[in-house]
Amino acid sequence: MAYGQFAFIYDHLMEDVPYDKWVEYVKSIKGRHAKGKQDFSIVDVGCGTGEMTIRFAKEGWKVSGVDLSESMLAVAHEKSVQAGVTIPYFEQNMTELDGFAGTDCVTIFCDSLNYLRTEEEIRETFNRVYTQLAHGGLFMFDVHSLFKMSQIFVNSTFTNVEEEVSYIWNCFAGEEANSVEHELSFFVLDEESGQYSRFDEVHYQRTHSVDLYKKWLEEAGFELLSLTGDFSMEHLADQAERVFFAARKI
Numbered sequence: 199m200a201y202g203q204f205a206f207i208y209d210h211l212m213e214d215v216p217y218d219k220w221v222e223y224v225k226s227i228k229g230r231h232a233k234g235k236q237d238f239s240i241v242d243v244g245c246g247t248g249e250m251t252i253r254f255a256k257e258g259w260k261v262s263g264v265d266l267s268e269s270m271l272a273v274a275h276e277k278s279v280q281a282g283v284t285i286p287y288f289e290q291n292m293t294e295l296d297g298f299a300g301t302d303c304v305t306i307f308c309d310s311l312n313y314l315r316t317e318e319e320i321r322e323t324f325n326r327v328y329t330q331l332a333h334g335g336l337f338m339f340d341v342h343s344l345f346k347m348s349q350i351f352v353n354s355t356f357t358n359v360e361e362e363v364s365y366i367w368n369c370f371a372g373e374e375a376n377s378v379e380h381e382l383s384f385f386v387l388d389e390e391s392g393q394y395s396r397f398d399e400v401h402y403q404r405t406h407s408v409d410l411y412k413k414w415l416e417e418a419g420f421e422l423l424s425l426t427g428d429f430s431m432e433h434l435a436d437q438a439e440r441v442f443f444a445a446r447k448i
Contacts, residue, residue, distance in 0.1 A: 215308075230423075240262075247274050304331060315374070336447075340442045381398070382399045
């Protein structure tokens, strides 16, 4: 999926997203299961505009970013230069992840995995991640919960009105079980003309039960280390909106 024009206003719309909490999550899992690891290497899959990727690099880790969107990667590269960190970025589909053999950690955060349409794509992604990790390497990802899909997204409308960027975001049940189609209309101010331009995007997401994700991890060869929700390191609440998985290659 390519984000098109969306990539260039993405950071403005996501400025309140708690990226630092994802970093703390990774640090916590690393501290528990790879505490003594020197020269920690991490591949940030679905890196988008590099917000977390840059934060990972500032932790002193050896970081690579992977995304399917060329325009997202262009923004990420520019931001990395401005931040004074050197990060290689690669345009790849996560189902075809390659070129990172022996890495210590792979992350797929911000519900990027939910953009895969089929169960086979998820299984293939897990298999590709497994082949890229070193023995004992860590795999961390998050997904939307079934609760969030059915109780928060489906048949909901979200709006935001600001001077520079406004949007209308409608959510509808998708054709597949536990899927959502996000229809977004953006209105972006052109500072020179003072006029607004409209563009539209459709985004698709699908999630699955916790048991299925656990099953697919096991089939790929992973050991599940923790299962938590909404950035908690201790438990997964029934109405958690975001489910976190941490696994290890065995």
